[in-house]
Amino acid sequence: MSFFAKVMPFAAVIFVLFPVPVQAAGIGRDTARARAIMTRVDDLWRAESSHGVMVMRVVTAHYQRNLKLEEWSRGRDESLVRILYPPRENGTATLKSGNTVYTWLPRTDRVIRLTSSTMMATWMGSHFTNDDLVKASRLADDYDPGIVFTGVRHGIDLIEIALRPRPDAAVVWDRILVEVDRSRTLPLVCRYYDEDGQLVRSLFFSGVKMMDNRLLPTVMRMVPADKPGEFTEIRYQSLEFGLVFADSFFSVNQLRRR
Amino acid sequence: MRRLPFITALAIKNIRRRRQRSLIMVAAIAFAVFIAIYYAALSEGLLANTERNAVLMESGYIQAHLPGYLEEHDFYQLINDFARVRAVAGEFGLAAAPRLFGFALAANGGDSAGVVLRGIDPALEDRVTMLASHLRSGSWVDGRSGVVLGTRLSRKLGAGIGDEIVLLAQAADGSIANDLFRVNGILKPVANEIDQGTIIVSVAVFRRFFVLKSGVHEIALGGRVLDRGEVAALTRVLAARLPGLEVKGWPEIAPVLARVLDSSRGALVVMLLLIYAAMAILILNAVLMGVFERVREFGVMRALGLGPAALFGLVMIENGIIVVCGGVCGLMVAVPLVVYGQSHPIDLTFLAADASSIAGVAIDPCWYTSLTVSVLAWPLGLMAGIAVIAAVYPALHAAFINPVTALGYD
Amino acid sequence: MDNIFLLKTGWRSIWRNRRRTLITLSSVAFGLLVSVTFTGSADYAYTNMIDTSATMGFGHVTVAAAGYNRAPSPSLVLSGCDLVLAAAVKSGVRAARLRIVAQAMLAAGGRSSGGEVMGIDPAVETGGFNVFLRDIVRGRMFTPAETRGALVGEVMARRLKLVPGRRLVYTTTDRHGEMVSGVARISGIFRTGVSGVDNGVVVLPLARLRQVLGYGRDEASFAALFLADQRQSRIVRNSLARHFTGIGREILTWRETQADLAGLIAMDRAGNYLMQFLIWLLVAAGIFNTMQMSVMERRRQFGIMQAVGMAPRWIFFLVMAEALWLGVCGLAVGVVVTLPCYLYLRHVGLNLETLIGNDYSAAGVLVDPVLRLRLFPETGLVIVGFLFFIVLAAGVYPGLVAARTRPIAAMRQR
Incomplete structure (x- = not known):
């Protein structure tokens, strides 16, 4: 259970920021190119700020769940997500500020700060964990990209990039493989592997559309490898960029305001 | 033995004539018997109680789960026919209590902790375990929002009786379960898991919170005192009657605990044997002395014409009367004390201020006595055996004594 | 006569x-x-x-920040550790070790488990005063040079599929209550035989944990002091108490830290x-x-x-x-x-x-x-x-x- 942070930019989450242009000497051409592609992909979602509405559909062996969520974000460390639907959970909100995640529960009128014990728990009953959201904003610091494949696969001209964790990065994956559509530089799929080389889960991107003058995938589907038939799908209904927020917007006080 | 009445009368006369010595012997034997019985009752009580407490603390004698639940603790592995299990258990005179478990985040002010929510049916649970009697303060769970916390968890959350805590979890339908609960009570140390991270609620509250209409994770069976053999036998029978369920007795659920209890039983038996040995030495001493110091007297009787058989009978009967008196006196002191100790334990709480544990289960710092057949039979039987053996040799000695030598014996 | x-x-x-x-x-x-x-x-x-029990963490005598024993928390920090160690040596203890202990969430691959991280100094710790070093059954203790080494209990290793060389991510709260994480590579696996410990404790380098939790060079959760004879615990405690009264520290014997024992x-x-x-x-x-x-x-x-x-x-x-x-x-x-x-x-x-x-x-x-x-x-x-x-x-x-x-x-x- 439990939630928090920004739902949406799961993409941003995953690809996020490599804001630093390629510079360091000693980085091979491939690495530099991989970095450039990842930066480009990340910039699809990344802006100074964003605001969007999305629906999330969760299908598990035990339940199906449909949520409507509204999201605001600024930079890579601040985000606010509020549940619009279903009514039972309406108003429940999650604030991520740096490494800290707060949840406001209208039913109990309490703000709870999530602790380490809940980090591996599911986020809003989906196949994402709270940890995914917190770690997402650190991808740039945590992984080194490298191109492992260029060419046509399943009929698509694509580039496959492998993200390997840096030695001191606190991430659980041994490897993330990202397929990027070469012509449009849009992500197709991310595959997450553990240290046994086992695929643990896959994140698929689709529904490429123009939103606020950007062409980007508006549908993301997370599929766990060991639970056949289960998935979580996030679909953007609207997305806008370049908003200006008051400094107090991403604060605990704002969290409580409905 | 035609002359038995005569010899018996003679024996009684002898005993009365030598009242003081007889009294000392009776007292010594009574004392030995008393100590042995009392210690046996304490040991028996300690053993029975430690096992019963450990088992009834929270696990119960027998548990039923869906196969694999004990390893995976999958929230959706639910037993859906509690009523049937209850009915089958009822056929064997067992009560059944349903339990539900779910993970949650508990928060109180700035403090929070991951916890296991345990849903119980207070009335049914009470028939199967003694969990409710381990409340340290406050009151038990109710059907509304009252919850009970493990002791270390309450400290970690800084939550006292009457405080409101927030629980946050993923409900069975994937939604965000969250609610305010009132701390009704705080437990004494029970078992590590419960102390550190369990919040007890009623089944009704659990179902509402987790949006779970039916089903239970665990069914605990018990309701009467069962020994290990009965647990094993019932487990087998119930497993056959409840296909599709995994039925396990407590020694399987908590094997380390079972072995620890076995080995402490071994240690207590050794101690008990030593007490019996000390008792035997005392009785042996008393009986041997009582006979040997009278060798001269026996010589006189032989000289006066009492045959060896009669003399042997005399010694044995005299001795028998004294030993029986001693045993009866010992019983008369021991039994009331043991009975008293069944309800008034030796309370060692002051030695173990915050509880102590064996194999992760808190142990009761109170020693109750237990009155069983073996508690009385062993010391008394041993006493009789020792007394006979101790008397035969000197009695033979007396019977075949040469009167002249005996008269010179001092 | x-x-x-x-x-x-x-x-x-x-x-x-x-x-x-x-x-x-x-x-x-x-x-x-x-x-x-x-x-x-x-x-x-x-x-x-x-x-x-002393070698499982707290020693015979423990020096910690006041209130630590009742409700341990990463925000209760023992400072001035050098002074504490010096005083301990003067009181005749056989060994004094600084340790950091914190509740943590441990994860590897898609698996995770609750537990506890314990920071120890590989340069001074030995099996004699540390049960985890003594009971290594696979791999070995991390050296002072391996700043990201870790020892993990056998049961947890099995559940998280960890073998020496594998990555382990720990997430905990630092001294200010902020969530922090770190990564370690398993150097060894221990088996103490106590299931709660083998399924819960991860041993990490003290220096690394200090960085992650925001502790200074002179800070730790507590100092564990080991005596040649446990019966001297009270005497040592009292003699140390004279050094440290009234400055936010508590000095405890195993009787308080291991109350159930x-x-x-x-x-x-x-x-x-x-x-x-x-x-x-x-x-x-x-x-x-x-x-x-x-x-x-x-x-x-x-x-x-x-x-x-x-x-x-x-x-x-x-x-x-x-x-x-x-x-x-x-x-x-x-x-x-x-x-x-x-x-x-x-x-x-x-x-x-x-x-x-x-x-x-x-x-x-x-x-x-x-x-x-x-x-x-x-x-x-x-x-x-x-x-x-x-x-x-x-x-x-x-x-x-x-x-x-x-x-x-x-x-x-x-």
Whole structure:
């Protein structure tokens, strides 16, 4: 259970920021190119700020769940997500500020700060964990990209990039493989592997559309490898960029305001 | 033995004539018997109680789960026919209590902790375990929002009786379960898991919170005192009657605990044997002395014409009367004390201020006595055996004594 | 009348009825054997458990920030660790180790588990004072150069599919309550046999954990102090307390940090003493019985003694001299019988592993399955002294009875 942070930019989450242009000497051409592609992909979602509405559909062996969520974000460390639907959970909100995640529960009128014990728990009953959201904003610091494949696969001209964790990065994956559509530089799929080389889960991107003058995938589907038939799908209904927020917007006080 | 009445009368006369010595012997034997019985009752009580407490603390004698639940603790592995299990258990005179478990985040002010929510049916649970009697303060769970916390968890959350805590979890339908609960009570140390991270609620509250209409994770069976053999036998029978369920007795659920209890039983038996040995030495001493110091007297009787058989009978009967008196006196002191100790334990709480544990289960710092057949039979039987053996040799000695030598014996 | 005469007469008296005396002596010897065996095995087991428990983290004496023991939290930081270590060394401890302990979420691949991280300094820690180093079953301890090494318990390793070389991510809260994470590579796997520990503890380099939790170079959760003899815990605690009173620190012995172990030992000891006390009572009753019988048999003798002018108190002393001899001889026999048993169990021991297995834990501490004895010399003296006292006490009443014999009545006895 439990939630928090920004739902949406799961993409941003995953690809996020490599804001630093390629510079360091000693980085091979491939690495530099991989970095450039990842930066480009990340910039699809990344802006100074964003605001969007999305629906999330969760299908598990035990339940199906449909949520409507509204999201605001600024930079890579601040985000606010509020549940619009279903009514039972309406108003429940999650604030991520740096490494800290707060949840406001209208039913109990309490703000709870999530602790380490809940980090591996599911986020809003989906196949994402709270940890995914917190770690997402650190991808740039945590992984080194490298191109492992260029060419046509399943009929698509694509580039496959492998993200390997840096030695001191606190991430659980041994490897993330990202397929990027070469012509449009849009992500197709991310595959997450553990240290046994086992695929643990896959994140698929689709529904490429123009939103606020950007062409980007508006549908993301997370599929766990060991639970056949289960998935979580996030679909953007609207997305806008370049908003200006008051400094107090991403604060605990704002969290409580409905 | 035609002359038995005569010899018996003679024996009684002898005993009365030598009242003081007889009294000392009776007292010594009574004392030995008393100590042995009392210690046996304490040991028996300690053993029975430690096992019963450990088992009834929270696990119960027998548990039923869906196969694999004990390893995976999958929230959706639910037993859906509690009523049937209850009915089958009822056929064997067992009560059944349903339990539900779910993970949650508990928060109180700035403090929070991951916890296991345990849903119980207070009335049914009470028939199967003694969990409710381990409340340290406050009151038990109710059907509304009252919850009970493990002791270390309450400290970690800084939550006292009457405080409101927030629980946050993923409900069975994937939604965000969250609610305010009132701390009704705080437990004494029970078992590590419960102390550190369990919040007890009623089944009704659990179902509402987790949006779970039916089903239970665990069914605990018990309701009467069962020994290990009965647990094993019932487990087998119930497993056959409840296909599709995994039925396990407590020694399987908590094997380390079972072995620890076995080995402490071994240690207590050794101690008990030593007490019996000390008792035997005392009785042996008393009986041997009582006979040997009278060798001269026996010589006189032989000289006066009492045959060896009669003399042997005399010694044995005299001795028998004294030993029986001693045993009866010992019983008369021991039994009331043991009975008293069944309800008034030796309370060692002051030695173990915050509880102590064996194999992760808190142990009761109170020693109750237990009155069983073996508690009385062993010391008394041993006493009789020792007394006979101790008397035969000197009695033979007396019977075949040469009167002249005996008269010179001092 | 001199003492030598009394002792000589007493000696002769007890041997006039040899059989009776031998039975009495054997019961005293039996009492000694039982007491030594039980006190010795208990003292050995307790010491063993206390020492093992100390090596699981807190040491025999613990210095921490005030309030840490009641409710441990990463925000309760022990500062000035160098001073604490220096003071500890001055107080005569055998070893002093700084440690950081924090609740954490541990994850690898798609799996995760709750647990506890413990930071230790690989440069100074050894198996002698750290059970995790001692019980490594796979891999090895991380070196000071391996700043991201880790030891993990066997059960957790199995659940998270960890082997040496694998990554482990830990997430915890730092001193300000902020969530922080770090990564480690497994260097070794330990098996203590205590399931909660093997399924919960991850050992990390102290320096690394300091960085992650935002602790300074001179800070830790607590200092664990190890003593050559756990019985000195209180003395060391008190001497340290004098250095550190009133500056936000608490100094605790294992009795406070391992309260359930202390409780268990106290209760076990109470049970043990109760049994020994009852055995001693039975021994005393036997001696009383012997003495009283012997006094009653000899009323005529005592009557004559009084008639020829012996003062009643000398008769009392005579009986007491007999008791003294019974005590001395009984204990001598006892020592002869007990010593070989004691030496055997002290140096070889009785392996009970088949009886109780080797993963038997009490109060969270593994119990050694080998029955061994260790009698503290002063405990031995107490046992001998007490038994001797009991024998003498059993002689008092018969002595008084003898002293009160009325000469005329007594001489008519036969």
